[in-house]
Amino acid sequence: MHLNNYLLSLSLLFLCFHCISQPGNQYVFQKDDSLLKAKYADAVFAKKEVVITSLGKENFIEYKKAYDESYKNIGDFLTSSRAVTSPKELYYLQSLVQLIVKANPELQQLDTRVVFSRDWWPNAYSMGDGTIAVNAGLLIYLDNEAELVYILCHELSHFYLDHTGKAIKKYVETVSDPDFQKELKRLSKQQYKVNERLKVLTKTMVFDNRRHSRSNEAEADIQGYKFMKRTGFDCSSILSALSVLDHIDDTSLYKPVAVENIFNFSDYPFKNRWIEKESAIFSSMTDNSDLTKAEKDSLKSHPDCSKRIVFLKDSIAGIKMPGKKFLVDENLFRQLKKDFYIEMSEECFHEERLSRYLYYNLQMLQAGENLSVAIPSIARCFNLMYKKQKEHAVGLSLDAEGKDFPADYNELLRMLNRIRLEEIAAINTRFCKKYEAEMAGNKVFENEMKKANAIINN
Amino acid sequence: MKKIATILLFFFTGTITVLAQNLSIDNVQKIVLRNTDAIKEGTEVKGYYFFYVSDKIDKHTNEYTLQITDNNLKKLKDIKFEDSKKVSILESSFNGTDLIFLFYNDDENTFEYQVYGADGTKKYSYTRSLSKKDERFLKMTYQTMGGDEENQFKGLYPVQGAGFISNTPSREDGDFTFEIDYFSSTNNKQWSYIPTEGGKRFSGDYLGSYNGIALFEVLRYSSRTDGNPDSYLIGLSMTDGKKIFEKPTDKAKNKFYPTNLFTLNDGRAVLFGEYFESDANVMKAKSLGFCFIGIDGKGDFISEKYDSWENDMAKYLDVSSKGRIDGLGYLFMQSSVQAADGSIYIIGEGFKKVASGLGIAANVLSGGAGSGLSNSKIKVTNLAIIKFDKEFNVKAATLYEKNSNNIELPEGFGWYGVIALGKVVKYNFGGFDYSYTQINKDNSSFTVCYKDYVKEKDYKGSTFNAITYNGDKFTKDVINTKSEASSSTVLPSKQGSVLMLEYFKKKKILEAHIEKLN
Numbered sequence: 008m009h010l011n012n013y014l015l016s017l018s019l020l021f022l023c024f025h026c027i028s029q030p031g032n033q034y035v036f037q038k039d040d041s042l043l044k045a046k047y048a049d050a051v052f053a054k055k056e057v058v059i060t061s062l063g064k065e066n067f068i069e070y071k072k073a074y075d076e077s078y079k080n081i082g083d084f085l086t087s088s089r090a091v092t093s094p095k096e097l098y099y100l101q102s103l104v105q106l107i108v109k110a111n112p113e114l115q116q117l118d119t120r121v122v123f124s125r126d127w128w129p130n131a132y133s134m135g136d137g138t139i140a141v142n143a144g145l146l147i148y149l150d151n152e153a154e155l156v157y158i159l160c161h162e163l164s165h166f167y168l169d170h171t172g173k174a175i176k177k178y179v180e181t182v183s184d185p186d187f188q189k190e191l192k193r194l195s196k197q198q199y200k201v202n203e204r205l206k207v208l209t210k211t212m213v214f215d216n217r218r219h220s221r222s223n224e225a226e227a228d229i230q231g232y233k234f235m236k237r238t239g240f241d242c243s244s245i246l247s248a249l250s251v252l253d254h255i256d257d258t259s260l261y262k263p264v265a266v267e268n269i270f271n272f273s274d275y276p277f278k279n280r281w282i283e284k285e286s287a288i289f290s291s292m293t294d295n296s297d298l299t300k301a302e303k304d305s306l307k308s309h310p311d312c313s314k315r316i317v318f319l320k321d322s323i324a325g326i327k328m329p330g331k332k333f334l335v336d337e338n339l340f341r342q343l344k345k346d347f348y349i350e351m352s353e354e355c356f357h358e359e360r361l362s363r364y365l366y367y368n369l370q371m372l373q374a375g376e377n378l379s380v381a382i383p384s385i386a387r388c389f390n391l392m393y394k395k396q397k398e399h400a401v402g403l404s405l406d407a408e409g410k411d412f413p414a415d416y417n418e419l420l421r422m423l424n425r426i427r428l429e430e431i432a433a434i435n436t437r438f439c440k441k442y443e444a445e446m447a448g449n450k451v452f453e454n455e456m457k458k459a460n461a462i463i464n465n
Numbered sequence: 466m467k468k469i470a471t472i473l474l475f476f477f478t479g480t481i482t483v484l485a486q487n488l489s490i491d492n493v494q495k496i497v498l499r500n501t502d503a504i505k506e507g508t509e510v511k512g513y514y515f516f517y518v519s520d521k522i523d524k525h526t527n528e529y530t531l532q533i534t535d536n537n538l539k540k541l542k543d544i545k546f547e548d549s550k551k552v553s554i555l556e557s558s559f560n561g562t563d564l565i566f567l568f569y570n571d572d573e574n575t576f577e578y579q580v581y582g583a584d585g586t587k588k589y590s591y592t593r594s595l596s597k598k599d600e601r602f603l604k605m606t607y608q609t610m611g612g613d614e615e616n617q618f619k620g621l622y623p624v625q626g627a628g629f630i631s632n633t634p635s636r637e638d639g640d641f642t643f644e645i646d647y648f649s650s651t652n653n654k655q656w657s658y659i660p661t662e663g664g665k666r667f668s669g670d671y672l673g674s675y676n677g678i679a680l681f682e683v684l685r686y687s688s689r690t691d692g693n694p695d696s697y698l699i700g701l702s703m704t705d706g707k708k709i710f711e712k713p714t715d716k717a718k719n720k721f722y723p724t725n726l727f728t729l730n731d732g733r734a735v736l737f738g739e740y741f742e743s744d745a746n747v748m749k750a751k752s753l754g755f756c757f758i759g760i761d762g763k764g765d766f767i768s769e770k771y772d773s774w775e776n777d778m779a780k781y782l783d784v785s786s787k788g789r790i791d792g793l794g795y796l797f798m799q800s801s802v803q804a805a806d807g808s809i810y811i812i813g814e815g816f817k818k819v820a821s822g823l824g825i826a827a828n829v830l831s832g833g834a835g836s837g838l839s840n841s842k843i844k845v846t847n848l849a850i851i852k853f854d855k856e857f858n859v860k861a862a863t864l865y866e867k868n869s870n871n872i873e874l875p876e877g878f879g880w881y882g883v884i885a886l887g888k889v890v891k892y893n894f895g896g897f898d899y900s901y902t903q904i905n906k907d908n909s910s911f912t913v914c915y916k917d918y919v920k921e922k923d924y925k926g927s928t929f930n931a932i933t934y935n936g937d938k939f940t941k942d943v944i945n946t947k948s949e950a951s952s953s954t955v956l957p958s959k960q961g962s963v964l965m966l967e968y969f970k971k972k973k974i975l976e977a978h979i980e981k982l983n
Contacts, residue, residue, distance in 0.1 A: 200521070289533070291584040402487070403487055
């Protein structure tokens with residue numbers, strides 16, 4: 008008995024050791040269902056044909072142009088790598104949508120295609136035909152399913168209330184208006200002060216449009232709340248979701264990236280001049296827009312989140328039955344938040360937004376997360392930057408510093424915009440050498456390290 | 466009007482895409498690429514300006530927009546004003562705290578210098594009226610006056626934190642001279658200085674400023690046909706423009722012609738130029754070599770160091786006769802930098818006077834009546850970077866080969882001496898390929914940029930070239946600049962990068978993006 012236990016222990020120990028020596032759990036990238044993408048695109052195209060066929064004669068050309076452009080954008084999105092049609096993720100999202108639809112019979116007749124997108128910016132949007140996207144860049148900030156469900160309810164409300172259709176109608180009616188046409192014709196013949204007049208013309212229209220947009224958002228907020236309160240989800244999450252949106256620009260999921268530590272090697276020390284701030288000569292130069300504060304506020308497409316919270320607070324407080332934060336799959340929700348960080352960064356690579364791609368992976372590296380992806384990605388990024396810089400084509404792949412970016416991202420951008428070709432190669436080989444042992448067996452990493460070494464040896 | 470409808474559709478249904486460091490402006494009806502330039506503090510690019518007609522107000526008046534961006538092309542401010550439709554922008558400068566723009570108004574024959582603070586607020590405006598004679602004379606210098614030509618002339622200089630100096634040719638009755646104007650950026654004050662006494666013709670080059678003194682190299686001609694001018698230095702008080710000193714440049718051990726003023730890391734002011742035999746005509750004679758002359762606040766020469774072609778330069782370059790370098794010809798000083806370790810680098814571009822087949826043929830065919838062309842032409846050759854140590858000894862010289870270009874000289878120019886010819890090639894014909902030099906903040910690295918045109922198997926077209934010194938070695942980088950654009954130019958950017966500007970006439974799009982050098 009003792010011997011068996013001993014042997015069993017040894018076997019377990021061996022197995023454990025074997026597990027430890029594996030190069031970590033490799034992340035498996037989501038695999039989209041391309042047939043489904045094509046099916047979605049076909050459905051969108053078919054829908055467009057129905058919409059256009061049903062148009063009346065009045066302003067037909069303008070309507071057709073607007074719908075052609077709109078549906079083209081939808082089709083392009085759905086067939087691109089941005090739209091997620093990977094079965095597990097899609098099924099999860101559909102489960103949430105079905106829950107909402109089941110609780111709200113008026114939504115049952117709607118033909119929707121709700122997907123996650125791999126886009127990094129925090130947003131969700133209804134495209135007007137039933138296609139709704141929730142960006143990875145928003146999902147990663149949400150705390151629970153209830154918040155996600157509110158986002159879905161809000162976007163479904165836009166579709167339910169046909170806000171896009173009404174906006175197109177408003178646009179067509181505006182540009183087709185005889186007085187407007189008359190004014191345009193007059194302007195086309197006018198020689199002087201054309202831009203001045205155009206500014207007045209478009210200013211009125213833009214303000215009007217933005218007012219409608221804010222009104223639509225407020226309407227979608229209320230309708231979204233109505234849909235959500237029947238679902239069994241916790242409606243106080245509406246307030247927390249809006250609060251997330253309100254503070255999203257100041258929120259970071261990771262500690263600031265310290266490039267001076269990550270890229271400091273004993274035989275190739277970090278150079279402070281890579282990240283030294285330039286003197287801000289024109290920091291006090293502000294846009295001299297002749298708009299007043301009230302006018303600037305009027306240009307916003309959404310009401311301030313704080314106002315939206317105040318508007319809904321009382322209604323939510325009046326709900327007697329507390330709902331749930333999770334009803335479908337809490338574990339999957341949390342897993343998707345992590346997965347989408349990786350997916351979103353990979354999409355940045357796909358679009359050659361290299362500075363952002365590098366930033367996300369440096370965040371993960373520093374946090375010790377997803378190292379089997381982060382480390383090879385960093386090496387891959389440097390190799391691609393080297394190639395593009397050699398061809399004098401890297402400028403368009405790197406963001407420029409901006410006051411809206413976090414300080415650590417700006418620091419990284421300063422470094423990327425300053426390091427020279429040989430410095431890129433030198434940094435990458437040393438980075439690869441540092442993680443060589445840890446990444447043993449990781450084919451992606453080994454391939455990138457080989458490329459990095461080939462560069463330096465040439 | 467289709468364009469307006471598209472814009473409106475965007476507002477109703479569109480999305481916003483974030484772009485990297487590039488700028489794309491569409492519906493640009495006309496662009497003159499010279500109306501865009503970098504705003505520099507020293508050699509550091511701090512931003513850009515784009516000057517364009519944004520609206521036509523009436524038959525005689527345009528609305529202009531001067532758009533200022535930061536050095537990442539992010540728009541900072543639009544400065545709009547209405548003025549005659551015959552207004553063009555000639556130059557700009559930045560003195561570390563304030564901006565100045567020089568506008569020419571062809572209707573009113575005025576130069577207007579507008580000073581703006583770093584917050585974009587207009588501070589002062591100074592106007593200079595131009596006589597007809599002034600205008601004609603200036604048009605020879607500022608080729609852009611009223612036209613679309615590339616401008617090579619530089620007449621506006623910053624005085625750190627205080628103001629700006631303008632140096633432009635001037636006509637005073639029958640005399641050709643130059644006018645120095647100082648425009649304060651801290652208060653609404655200016656002064657002018659125009660040399661007219663003791664000569665019939667004057668030309669002046671601003672060398673720099675030190676200890677509150679603005680220093681100029683002046684050539685004084687006793688008559689319009691005088692071919693042997695007097696060369697002297699004048700120091701003007703920055704406060705009121707009064708002359709503090711006037712020193713002939715033949716009072717040093719050797720006669721010299723200064724082209725640059727350095728303020729060394731230890732605060733000393735040193736003039737750099739070429740030196741000559743004591744009785745030489747600096748405009749025509751071949752120089753004996755380079756010199757570094759220390760100068761104090763009274764204009765006295767307090768130190769002198771000479772590096773001859775024969776003994777010093779010949780160790781590093783194949784100098785065949787006085788100043789004539791194999792592979793270069795004569796050297797025109799384009800710029801100079803002092804590195805962190807005190808070394809001084811002189812960047813020069815070579816040029817030779819050669820026989821012009823076209824000119825000779827044209828003159829023969831004209832039967833002696835004159836064809837308007839000289840029998841000689843200029844061949845612009847290679848670039849050279851010469852290194853001097855802290856004691857001004859020559860330590861290294863490197864030639865950078867590029868394709869030569871020819872400039873046909875008009876009649877009369879063939880007799881010009883070396884220095885004068887170099888200036889003509891640079892400012893009248895824009896014939897040199899050199900573009901600019903940039904040095905970083907701590908002087909540990911600098912980049913020299915120039916244009917070229919190549920005909921190779923893989924590529925035939927224009928190139929933009931950069932030679933970078935990073936503290937221990939020089940590296941070279943080349944960007945092929947041929948594109949489908951109707952016109953394009955390369956402007957300085959943050960050190961290590963350039964700004965590529967392209968205008969697509971058919972699509973009416975102006976695109977600008979920053980690209981890194983290697």
